[in-house]
Amino acid sequence: MTIVPRGPADRPMSPHLTSGGMFALHWRWHVTMLTSILHRVTGGALYAAGLIVAAWAVALVSGPEAYGSFMSLLGSPLGKLVMFGMSVSVFYHLGNGVRHLIWDAGHGLDLKSANASAYAVFGFTIAATLAVWAIAFMAGVV
Amino acid sequence: MSFRTPLSTARGLGSAKHGVGHWISERVAAVALVPLVLWAVYSCILLAGVDYYGAVAWIGNPVNATLIILTIAIGFFHMQGGVRVIIEDYIYGHLTKAAALMANVFICGLAGSLAIFSILKVALGGA
Numbered sequence: 001m002t003i004v005p006r007g008p009a010d011r012p013m014s015p016h017l018t019s020g021g022m023f024a025l026h027w028r029w030h031v032t033m034l035t036s037i038l039h040r041v042t043g044g045a046l047y048a049a050g051l052i053v054a055a056w057a058v059a060l061v062s063g064p065e066a067y068g069s070f071m072s073l074l075g076s077p078l079g080k081l082v083m084f085g086m087s088v089s090v091f092y093h094l095g096n097g098v099r100h101l102i103w104d105a106g107h108g109l110d111l112k113s114a115n116a117s118a119y120a121v122f123g124f125t126i127a128a129t130l131a132v133w134a135i136a137f138m139a140g141v142v
Numbered sequence: 143m144s145f146r147t148p149l150s151t152a153r154g155l156g157s158a159k160h161g162v163g164h165w166i167s168e169r170v171a172a173v174a175l176v177p178l179v180l181w182a183v184y185s186c187i188l189l190a191g192v193d194y195y196g197a198v199a200w201i202g203n204p205v206n207a208t209l210i211i212l213t214i215a216i217g218f219f220h221m222q223g224g225v226r227v228i229i230e231d232y233i234y235g236h237l238t239k240a241a242a243l244m245a246n247v248f249i250c251g252l253a254g255s256l257a258i259f260s261i262l263k264v265a266l267g268g269a
Binding site: 060104 | 190
């Protein structure tokens with residue numbers, strides 16, 4: 001039996017968080033929504049990464065003492081946590097960015113491909129992050 | 143006789159016709175960043191293992207200096223473009239939006255220029 005919409009309340013609505021009760025989404029939560037949100041979140045995090053790179057360059061030009069303090073800050077537990085977050089963000093944004101470029105070329109836009117590529121990006125992010133930190137551990141720089 | 147005002151006629155003209163070039167330049171930057179960022183991650187591990195003098199020597203290599211400057215220049219361009227879209231999507235007040243967009247350009251321009259000048263100074267033996 002098909003549901004016949006009878007009024008405005010029956011029409012499908014854009015997802016918004018507040019109408020119909022707190023956090024009552026009108027649309028089903030979907031993995032493609034999550035990948036889209038995460039692309040912006042990781043992009044925002046990488047804005048901070050860009051500023052860290054700029055700070056690194058300024059520390060380097062300021063001489064051995066400034067550079068040493070900057071590098072020990074990055075090597076502190078908090079610094080390592082930030083670097084770990086940045087590595088996750090880099091690989092997620094890179095993988096999902098390539099996914100966007102494939103979409104821009106007109107491929108993989110159907111629902112099934114878009115869902116599959118979302119999980120592929122998650123897999124790539126985890127694998128690449130683990131690989132980089134494993135290499136860093138083996139190189140003895142962490 | 144037409145009742146259309148000059149403003150409504152102008153409004154009907156559509157886009158400024160600059161969208162395609164802008165869209166393509168963002169994609170070209172994104173494609174360039176794929177190999178550059180992978181190289182930058184590799185370089186991070188390398189640089190984590192050396193001291194100040196090792197880092198200065200690393201920057202002294204013309205290939206490293208060129209690639210890091212390209213990564214920073216294209217990266218900050220890409221950052222500016224990405225955050226611009228976020229500001230345009232979420233900030234509605236006209237003046238607040240203009241201020242945020244300008245702050246974004248100024249931050250990216252200043253941080254990027256500072257980073258590139260610093261790297262050039264080290265690479266050319268000034269530090």
